[in-house]
Amino acid sequence: MGATSIIARRLKNGHVQYGWSGNGGYFKNVGNRLLWWYQFPKDVEYLFSLGETALIGQIGSENGGYGWFDTHSPTGEPFSVGDTEREIFSELDFVDYGYFYDIDHK
Template sequence: MGDISIIARKFDDGKHVQYGWSGNGGYYKMLGSKLLEWYTEPESVEYLFGLGQFSFLGAPGSENGGYGWLFTTVPTGEPHWVGTTEREIFSRIAFIDYGYLYDTDNKWYYVIPGPFRIKVPLEYIDKHLDERSYEFDERKHIEREVIKHIFEDYYMNNAEFKTFIETEMDESESDIYIKLKAEDFPIHELFDHYKKVFSYFDDWVVIETDKDNSEISEIIMQKRAEEHVETCLWRKSYSGNDL
């Protein structure tokens, strides 16, 4: 197995999610670019999810034939699953590498699976590809920015978290941060070796960008609670000290 992807959408009520397999080779070049080109309007997204799960995505109508293989959708015949939270979309298939979520704002988001599920506007990914149109370097950059946010902005601006680090951890925040910065995959190191810090936060992270999706404008994190608040509501519940 490799490059497994999941496609999902939030219903307008913000409380239910529909999701399913969207094939292997699910990196942006093969899947995300097609979502932005052909499936951005609510009507086209409705049509897309009406096809059920698929092993390869092509142009609208291509499932009926008449297109080359690179532009032909291949439905599996299986319907999508329905859940009550975005946290479920990675629960039915193991080793998922890519997630694509159409949220209540009628925009696609690229979700990086891992210890944190990092939700990024898909249009931002489109603008930060390497010379071969791959997003792998940018994924690493985003993960490093999340670590930086935790141990710089969040630590400095959240008194409760600062107290937590000082009372619950054997190392200072600067010592932990220095060690994590030296790692290729710092978020996985945070999860493996500093579970208390990782578990302080909700396991979803929201990346907000500027108007033209060129730069990261804000990283939003929630303190872990007994019940997960859907990320489509995080901006509405923003309090300044809690995120």
């Protein structure tokens, strides 16, 4: 396994959208990518529109032009939606890291 991570966000209706964001979910990898590339609500919306991913890449990287390490690797699976934050850990076993984007844009 290898430091499995999930990303999640609270939706305006109060529900929580969540799913796999890959292995290697350490802050120095996934956390930094989220801080560098996904600070603004429109960018977070874009990221979640891609569905679950084995690697978080730069914005637009799924269209080419970036090295493999900076390119999204979507799984084709949509994110799940739940009622509470507790549910974000319900679909994957042994989640090591979780990254949550709340309605206050943090």
